[in-house]
Amino acid sequence: MQKLLLLHGALGSSAGFDHLKAELAAAFECHSLDFKGHGGSEVPDALTIENFAEEVIAYLDANAIEKIFIFGYSMGGYVGLYLAANFPDRVEKLFTLATKIRWNPEIAAKETAFLDPEVVKEKIPKYAAALQNLHGEKWESLMEKTAAMMLELGKNPTISTEDFSKITMPLQIAVGDKDVMVTIEECLETYRTLSNGSFLVMPNTQHPIERVDTTELTHQIKKFFL
Numbered sequence: 001m002q003k004l005l006l007l008h009g010a011l012g013s014s015a016g017f018d019h020l021k022a023e024l025a026a027a028f029e030c031h032s033l034d035f036k037g038h039g040g041s042e043v044p045d046a047l048t049i050e051n052f053a054e055e056v057i058a059y060l061d062a063n064a065i066e067k068i069f070i071f072g073y074s075m076g077g078y079v080g081l082y083l084a085a086n087f088p089d090r091v092e093k094l095f096t097l098a099t100k101i102r103w104n105p106e107i108a109a110k111e112t113a114f115l116d117p118e119v120v121k122e123k124i125p126k127y128a129a130a131l132q133n134l135h136g137e138k139w140e141s142l143m144e145k146t147a148a149m150m151l152e153l154g155k156n157p158t159i160s161t162e163d164f165s166k167i168t169m170p171l172q173i174a175v176g177d178k179d180v181m182v183t184i185e186e187c188l189e190t191y192r193t194l195s196n197g198s199f200l201v202m203p204n205t206q207h208p209i210e211r212v213d214t215t216e217l218t219h220q221i222k223k224f225f226l
Helices: 014-024 049-062 075-086 105-112 117-123 125-155 161-166 184-191 214-225
Strands: 003-007 029-032 068-073 091-097 171-176 197-202
Touching: 003 014, 003 049, 003 075, 014 029, 014 214, 049 075, 068 075, 075 091, 075 161, 091 214, 105 125, 117 125, 171 184, 184 197, 197 214
Parallel strands: 003 029, 003 068, 068 091, 091 171, 171 197
Antiparallel strands: none
């Protein structure tokens, strides 16, 4: 059975894939992990895409997995792209969904505008409670470190245009037609730089993984990887 690794997004965790893993279980040996600082683990001094990628490599090594399929949602897709460009011998195929690819200072400022724990507690208490339930008491620190990571990405994107030319394994870039965070244009622009890429727009699909039709996503994952 083919092995498939699911990588979660910023402020998410592997628990967000529970329903998806259940639907994929008959077709794949599914793997997932919580990036450091997520899911209740200790929040490091700084969050970086490079460190997240190192965590993935460590996970593969610990589980004696030489090469694997990767599905990356949002930030998890960005980590997947970094892995595909820099560790191509460990990634067999890559599928990204809702991944913000284009970064500059203005975009980073927009993305982090609401990543203020005090504002979230005041304006969106239900979201604050959900984050505490998911990450524990240190969710505020995680949010602050996530904002700092995004601002740094705005100044120094981890993945350059040249990096995409290095990616030769099959890579599908997918985006929802109702995603207000990731544009169809930036995904299409990136797809056009790939030597072995495909592009998918998922209809009636918003950014949050909880809003994605699990049955349709399962279908698309099987269609691409199998």
